[in-house]
Amino acid sequence: MSELPPILVVDDEVRSLEAIRRILSEEFDVHIASDTIKAKQILETEQIEVILCDQRMPDVSGIEFLKSVRQRWPEIVRMIISGYTDAHDIIDGINEAGIYQYITKPWHPQSLSLVLHNAIQLFRLQRENDLLAVEMRLAPSTAARVVNERKQALRKDYDFDDGIIRRPNSPMNAVCASLRQVAPYDIPVILTGESGTGKELAARALHYGSLRWNKPFVVENCGALPDQLLESELFGHKRGAFTGAVEDHQGLFERANGGTVFLDEIGEISPAFQVKLLRVLQEQEVRPLGGSRTRKVDVRVIAATNRKLEDEVRAGRFRADLYYRLAGALIHLPPLRERRGDVSLLAEAILAQAGKKLGKVATGFTQSALERLGSYPWPGNVRELQNEVQHMLVKASGTGLLGIELMSRTIAATNQVDPVAATDNSADLTAGTLRDRIDALEANIIRDALVRLHWNKSRTADELGLSRVGLRAKMERYGLEKILVLKPKRIQA
Known part of the structure; x- marks a missing residue:
């Protein structure tokens, strides 16, 4: 029996099936089916944790098939892969089939792998939560203690010192200082930085460093959903509010009441939805789609974006009043x-x-x-x-x-750079006496020249107006003589 996480891929295109199996087989125990009949046979005999199903199938649609899977095997995480992104399909998939995520074609192998790993983790967390729910029914005091211990462990995981990994003189030190300073105060925060710099990690650190740490922390990617679906996800909807709304749905703002809502990719929301979000933030109340009554909510909002929102405001693409409502504090994460x-x-x-x-x-x-x-x-x-x-x-x-x-x-095949240039370039020139700062600056200038000129001491001395003896004396003084130059090795194709 394979120790790799078991997944099932359903697609009527044989070449697509083989391509996915070839790419994922090193990381997952991949089962494939070219039709829903064979897929159900596999589900009957194998312990599948995630299903990845094509939307356009010859017998039934992917959503219809996953609806039946949800009824029979509700614990399996269900995902759709499709070249089409019709909003009604997305809504139907989430409401009726419980779709975890839509993956659009063409997909990138690493992105697909990451999404599947997250889905596997979700499956296993759900199983742990089910076991925890049983514990709570059988032994409430013991279960409550376990939950509290897990919350405390989470808080430690996202601690500014232990949870955010960095070296002693890292540029992230300033970021962590800002996070620590802002966390206790109940104000909204905008986190900026390129994709993948850890904005969600920083948001969780803010949450677990705040007075709301033992309340819910919920996440929504605002750039992944059309307006109607985003409004439904954040504010909820009533049954019959739109096609596919077969039951009442509580929005994330209500579910996070007392805690924190993290709105990722806030710069992607439409002008129309910006108005709705602004009203919720101003009034601190939500009205579900199709509902007639508003409901009070108490949440702290942390937003994140890889855009420069100030430029978006000047260009008229982002409302200035919403920006200032969100920007209680601005924290930038370096790449x-x-x-x-x-x-x-x-x-x-x-x-x-x-x-x-x-x-x-x-x-x-x-x-x-x-x-x-x-x-x-x-x-x-x-x-x-x-x-x-x-x-x-x-x-x-x-x-x-x-x-x-x-x-x-x-x-x-990446060419290597000098390790000191890579690690010491951010030397602190604001600490110490004037002599210390001048020495640090001089050491940086000499090191940068040496690196740029491939450690040719004669050329470096000429450029800096020094004799070779004078350059060597300064290198010894600043410890630069000890640096090893790492020359790139030829990589065979």
């Missing part, structure tokens, strides 16, 4: 390429987490692998690093150190 010294620490932490999740252990990374990870610019930031580490762990054949040979080709 991973600006905190290269944190990469090795993050990679080690991600490896430990991935080992627990995947049930596979590795002792760490080789030095050359860490250097290569530190050299790569990580356009996808921490999320891309997480994907890379997970793929390296999955590909590893033993439990030893993970090396360059396990990396994806793009990252393995």
